[in-house]
Amino acid sequence: MTWQNQTLPHDHPPVRSGGVGVLLVNLGTPEAPDPGSVKRYLGEFLSDRRVVEIPQIIWQPILRGIILTTRPKKSAAAYAKVWTEEGSPLAVITRRQAEAMQERLGESVRVDWAMRYGTPSIPNRLDAMMAAGCERVLLAPLYPQYSGATTATVVDKASDALKAMRWQPSLRTLPPYHDDPAYIDALAVDISRQLDALDFAPELLLLSFHGMPERMLHLGDPYHCHCRKTARLLEARLNRPGLRLRTTFQSRFGRAKWLEPATDITLEEEARAGTRRIAIAAPGFSADCLETLEELAMEGRQQFIEAGGEEFAALSCLNTSDAGLAMLETILRRELSGWI
Numbered sequence: 001m002t003w004q005n006q007t008l009p010h011d012h013p014p015v016r017s018g019g020v021g022v023l024l025v026n027l028g029t030p031e032a033p034d035p036g037s038v039k040r041y042l043g044e045f046l047s048d049r050r051v052v053e054i055p056q057i058i059w060q061p062i063l064r065g066i067i068l069t070t071r072p073k074k075s076a077a078a079y080a081k082v083w084t085e086e087g088s089p090l091a092v093i094t095r096r097q098a099e100a101m102q103e104r105l106g107e108s109v110r111v112d113w114a115m116r117y118g119t120p121s122i123p124n125r126l127d128a129m130m131a132a133g134c135e136r137v138l139l140a141p142l143y144p145q146y147s148g149a150t151t152a153t154v155v156d157k158a159s160d161a162l163k164a165m166r167w168q169p170s171l172r173t174l175p176p177y178h179d180d181p182a183y184i185d186a187l188a189v190d191i192s193r194q195l196d197a198l199d200f201a202p203e204l205l206l207l208s209f210h211g212m213p214e215r216m217l218h219l220g221d222p223y224h225c226h227c228r229k230t231a232r233l234l235e236a237r238l239n240r241p242g243l244r245l246r247t248t249f250q251s252r253f254g255r256a257k258w259l260e261p262a263t264d265i266t267l268e269e270e271a272r273a274g275t276r277r278i279a280i281a282a283p284g285f286s287a288d289c290l291e292t293l294e295e296l297a298m299e300g301r302q303q304f305i306e307a308g309g310e311e312f313a314a315l316s317c318l319n320t321s322d323a324g325l326a327m328l329e330t331i332l333r334r335e336l337s338g339w340i
């Protein structure tokens, strides 16, 4: 009998196996495309002090009294347009990415996924990982560009869960990968493949990143710089001299000044200025979601065509493309080095 399976003289927790876990995390999404579910989701998301940096005493009455009484109905209608039989695209794609990483990384690692807001929650999946014997966890926020409003909130949430644990796992976090050659290459390969398959030749490729209040940039958030660097490296790597590229920021929310130029305004301005054929990619999103499938592919198309544009194509995110999965495997393996 080894020391490990002797009967212990006290109530002993199960001995863990020293396993390694990888937790892929994305933003979060409602449970269903109905106003009640969207209200619950937005209530949690928009109460995060890192997302809306207005003192809570001022913000909560605005959020509860105005935003959560009006926006959920409109947002639910938008979600309904992109919802699939398996659920919200963001959740479905993130789950598939986790399944594919489990396949690629093999049995020595347990791969799981979570949503920062809503379900499956980070504490719930960390508990499940630990119950399954993971003593080491790589926390992987799937945001290529770092922001306090996205990446940092994932680490906050995991840290809160760890605070309540007597026996914590060791934690590593995936660094931002906005300028990683593996990421830039994956984007270039996947975007080129999609451009080559179009039945028209775009004059302009718009790279649309999610926006944020400009104030966050002035307070030192690197997100804007990371987006610009991704765009610059991607343009060089794409190397399509006949194609003009522009970077824009989408999804303006609230009254504050957001990063510019805005995607919707640019689409209209370009059409009015005579651009007829356009393609749009969203390199900052690891998975297609409401912001790409509805705001860009549906609303964006309408804005461009109504302003005089003729051909419009919204390209897919990396999702579970070969290039995207190979890139994820590369950056995860690098961070797992010494653990597996």
Ligand SMILES: C=CC1=C(C)c2cc3[nH]c(cc4nc(cc5[nH]c(cc1n2)c(C)c5CCC(=O)O)C(CCC(=O)O)=C4C)c(C)c3C=C
Pocket: 027, 028, 029, 030, 042, 051, 052, 071, 075, 088, 090, 143, 147, 149, 150, 210, 211, 212, 213, 223, 251, 253, 284, 285, 288, 289, 290, 291
């Ligand atoms: C990719 C990076 C993202 C940043 C940066 C970001 C910042 C940010 N977002 C809001 C407000 C909303 N965002 C919403 C949806 C949404 N946002 C991201 C990513 C980033 N957000 C994703 C992937 C999604 C899609 C979720 C999905 O379910 O598909 C929404 C909800 C939708 C709506 O009602 O329009 C809001 C609201 C703020 C204020 C912010 C500030 C830094």
Ligand SMILES: [Fe+2]
Pocket: 210, 251
């Ligand atoms: Fe957002």
Ligand SMILES: [Fe+2]
Pocket: 251, 290, 291, 295
């Ligand atoms: Fe949006």
